[in-house]
Each structure stands twice: as structure tokens, then as C-alpha cells.
Amino acid sequence: MGDVSGGTVTDGAALGRILPASVVAVEMFGDDPEEATVALMPEEAAHIAGAVQRRRREYACVRHCARKGLAALGLSPVPILSGSRREPLWPAGAVGSMTHCAGYRAAAVARASEVATVGIDAEPHEPLPDGVLSVISRNEERARLDELAAHDPATMWDRLLFSAKESVYKAWYPLARDWLGFEQASIELDPVRRRFSARLLVPGPELDGTRLDGFEGRWLVRDGLLLTAIAVPRAET
Ligand SMILES: CC(C)(COP(=O)(O)OP(=O)(O)OC[C@H]1O[C@@H](n2cnc3c(N)ncnc32)[C@H](O)[C@@H]1OP(=O)(O)O)[C@@H](O)C(=O)NCCC(=O)NCCS
Numbered sequence: 001m002g003d004v005s006g007g008t009v010t011d012g013a014a015l016g017r018i019l020p021a022s023v024v025a026v027e028m029f030g031d032d033p034e035e036a037t038v039a040l041m042p043e044e045a046a047h048i049a050g051a052v053q054r055r056r057r058e059y060a061c062v063r064h065c066a067r068k069g070l071a072a073l074g075l076s077p078v079p080i081l082s083g084s085r086r087e088p089l090w091p092a093g094a095v096g097s098m099t100h101c102a103g104y105r106a107a108a109v110a111r112a113s114e115v116a117t118v119g120i121d122a123e124p125h126e127p128l129p130d131g132v133l134s135v136i137s138r139n140e141e142r143a144r145l146d147e148l149a150a151h152d153p154a155t156m157w158d159r160l161l162f163s164a165k166e167s168v169y170k171a172w173y174p175l176a177r178d179w180l181g182f183e184q185a186s187i188e189l190d191p192v193r194r195r196f197s198a199r200l201l202v203p204g205p206e207l208d209g210t211r212l213d214g215f216e217g218r219w220l221v222r223d224g225l226l227l228t229a230i231a232v233p234r235a236e237t
Pocket of ligand 1 (some may be wrong): 058059062082085086087088097098099100101120121122165166168169170171173174180181182183184185
């Protein structure tokens, strides 16, 4: 993959580091290339026609990344539309997740036979805006953030917690087909292994005959970005 007119498409140089080899990560840094916008498939173009330009571009670029990922899995290009809760509708045989924030768009896709669900999220590595933390966190999570910040004030732990929760929701939704509130999972961030675990505080969905009680994920801070990722492997048969 290579340069695309200003934005750089990579084979997941950053995101790929926090996902297993079974997941294909494709990301785009820099300005949105017009080329990706025109690469929208007709059904997608119709879906996003009424949106503002910024939204049309992120929508197009992230799908450009997703199609590159699907191609790497040997799947033909298809429109990636959205379901009733805005979840991406992946082609049969694939699972995946997408994210976009200023200067970054990424998709992670895998074979459904190998991976049950994926959740990825990117955020600017900046503190959360005032007032957000109390809305998205639980008491015990805020206590843990204070400890983390005391040891490492350079990492934006509040933003990391938020991103981990967004990844949890994106991984949860395709399995549960239901809402999950910020208070319905409790996250622990591991500053040494750069991993996180999410304990579900509501009954989890069943996966391969076992009830899921949480998710394990990884995180990375790089070039002013904070990335979180979850990939749940299928049970060995
Ligand atoms: C859905 C949500 C996670 C998306 O986050 P966002 O801030 O818009 O940011 P991102 O750019 O990282 O992600 C957007 C992408 O998420 C994906 N997405 C949206 N809804 C989704 C869902 N229900 N399931 C899976 N993926 C979803 C889409 O691909 C979307 O991009 P698109 O509209 O271009 O297709 C967020 O808006 C939200 O509703 N959060 C509340 C639920 C939550 O986080 N609970 C915490 C549980 S612990």
C-alpha cells in the first residue's frame, strides 16, 4: 500500500502492533485524499450524500481502508453500509471495526471463522474535555486513574479509559446487538503491558457456547494519537 495524494495509507503500522496477526489493520494518516472520496461505492455515496464534507471524507477514507483490508483477506470490494445502531455491515465471512479522528482513519478486519469480533478506537492524545470523565467513568475507575496519573502524568489516562470503552462497545455490539452504557463495564488499564481488561457488569453475550464476562484489549500512544483495540478469537474446535 502506499501514498495516496497527501494522506498515507499503511498496512497498519501503528494499529497492527496492538492486534493479533489474524486481524488485518489498515490506517490512513494525514489529510483526506480526494481520491478516497471518489472511491465511494454508489450505495455508500447515496447513504452519505446529505452529510457535511468533513463527515463524507472520514466516511469515505475509513471505507477505503476497510476495503483494502478485505482485499487482503481475499474478499471482493463491497459497499460497507451501516445498521440501525450505526454498526458497520460487513460482508459474509468477515468481522471488523472502524474508527476516525482528526488526522487518522483506520479499519481492522478479520475472517469470521478466526475472530468473533473486533473493536478499535482512536482518539487525540489529549485530556478529555471538562465534565466528560464523570459521565463516562465509574467511581473505582476514577480512583485507578488517579493512581496511574501519579506514576505517569504524561499519559492521558482519562482519554485512554474513554477510548477503551469505545472499543469495548464496538466489540460488544455485533455479538449482543444491544446497547452497553459507560457504567456497565469496569475497565482496568495496565500501564506496564499496555493492555486493558473490561469486566462486564451486565450479562454478556454467548460466544461459542460460553457466556462472555469481559474483553481484553491493548493500547498504544504514538504521534499524538491514542489507539485501543480488542480482538476476540474464536474458540478452538
Ligand atoms: C458508537 C460509538 C462508539 C462511535 O464512536 P465515535 O466517537 O463516533 O468514534 P469513531 O470515529 O471512533 O467510530 C465511529 C465508527 O464506529 C462504528 N460504529 C458505530 N456504531 C457502532 C456499533 N453500534 N457497533 C459497532 N461499531 C459501531 C462505525 O463504523 C463508525 O464509523 P462510520 O459511521 O463511519 O461507519 C460512540 O458514538 C457511542 O455511541 N458510544 C456510546 C456507547 C459506548 O461507548 N459505551 C461504552 C461501553 S463500556
